[in-house]
Every structure is written in structure tokens, then in C-alpha cells.
Amino acid sequence: MKTGLFFDVPKEDPMYSKFEKHVLYWSRNPDKGSEFDKKTKDSNLEKISDSEFLRWLKSNNYDIFLGYDKEVYGHFAFEKQNDELHIFSFFRDKKYKGKGVFMQIAYDFLDNAIRREGISKVRISKGENEKAKKLLRIYSRKEEDLGIKVDIENGWIDLLK
Numbered sequence: 001m002k003t004g005l006f007f008d009v010p011k012e013d014p015m016y017s018k019f020e021k022h023v024l025y026w027s028r029n030p031d032k033g034s035e036f037d038k039k040t041k042d043s044n045l046e047k048i049s050d051s052e053f054l055r056w057l058k059s060n061n062y063d064i065f066l067g068y069d070k071e072v073y074g075h076f077a078f079e080k081q082n083d084e085l086h087i088f089s090f091f092r093d094k095k096y097k098g099k100g101v102f103m104q105i106a107y108d109f110l111d112n113a114i115r116r117e118g119i120s121k122v123r124i125s126k127g128e129n130e131k132a133k134k135l136l137r138i139y140s141r142k143e144e145d146l147g148i149k150v151d152i153e154n155g156w157i158d159l160l161k
Contacts, residue, residue, distance in 0.1 A: 083119055128155075
């Protein structure tokens with residue numbers, strides 16, 4: 001499996017159309033009541049074209065970290081705010097449950113965040129989502145190996161670079 005950021009993929013890449021379809025689906029159908037849902041509804045973004053929506057995502061520092069091969073296996077969608085990445089959606093296709101796909105995407109996402117210049121923290125929800133807490137507990141078991149400090153209750157990961 002490969003991983004990478006959607007906005008780093010050239011449009012000529014044979015997988016681009018699959019990535020674009022995935023990104024548009026998840027971006028246009030956010031979790032109801034989420035901050036991203038509120039932001040997109042308040043901005044009337046459902047009325048603009050797909051290409052305009054993708055430009056809006058990129059210009060507002062949103063991206064999606066994808067796990068893929070011949071298809072998209074899962075993602076971590078986030079917004080960059082100053083020196084922080086705020087995850088607002090993570091997903092793994094049900095077909096790949098129990099195959100380690102989600103955790104590979106999760107660790108690759110974190111590795112990508114650690115290697116990014118100027119990023120010092122990652123936020124996974126606000127500590128309210130049970131799936132996010134579970135992921136944070138998994139990360140916390142490997143704090144020393146990963147070079148991170150996890151605050152499960154508040155949803156923060158400090159990247160100790």
C-alpha cells in the first residue's frame with residue numbers, strides 16, 4: 001500500500017480521478033454537526049462546482065492523506081492551522097477491516113506530520129469522539145518510539161522533533 005497527500009498528486013497520475021472522487025465524496029458529505037460541516041454549510045459551498053470546491057479546500061489549507069494501491073483504502077482528512085494539523089475525518093474501507101490497513105495509514109500520516117516543516121501538533125477531534133480516543137490510546141502506547149506526547153482527553157499529539 002502507498003500513502004500520500006491528495007494535493008501532491010499530479011492531475012496526470014492514473015489514480016488522480018479515483019482520488020478526486022474520494023476527496024469530493026468525503027468533503028461534500030462530512031460528519032453531521034462537525035466543524036467542517038458547519039464551515040461548509042455556512043459558506044454555501046454545496047452550490048459551487050467540484051473544481052471550485054477543490055480550489056477552496058486547497059486555498060483554505062485542507063488536504064486528505066490517502067492510503068491506496070489500485071483503489072483508495074482509507075484517509076485522514078485535516079486542516080492546517082498555523083503549526084497544527086486538525087484531523088476532522090478518518091476512514092478505512094470496510095473491505096479491509098482486520099488487515100492492518102487503517103493502522104498503516106495512521107502511522108504513515110503521523111510520520112508525514114512529523115517530517116513536515118513547521119508542524120508541532122496534531123489534533124484528532126476535541127477528545128469527544130470514541131474512535132478518536134481509541135486511536136490516541138494506540139498512539140500513546142508508542143510515544144517514545146514515535147517521538148510524540150499524546151493528550152487523550154483533549155485530543156492532542158505533540159510532535160517532539
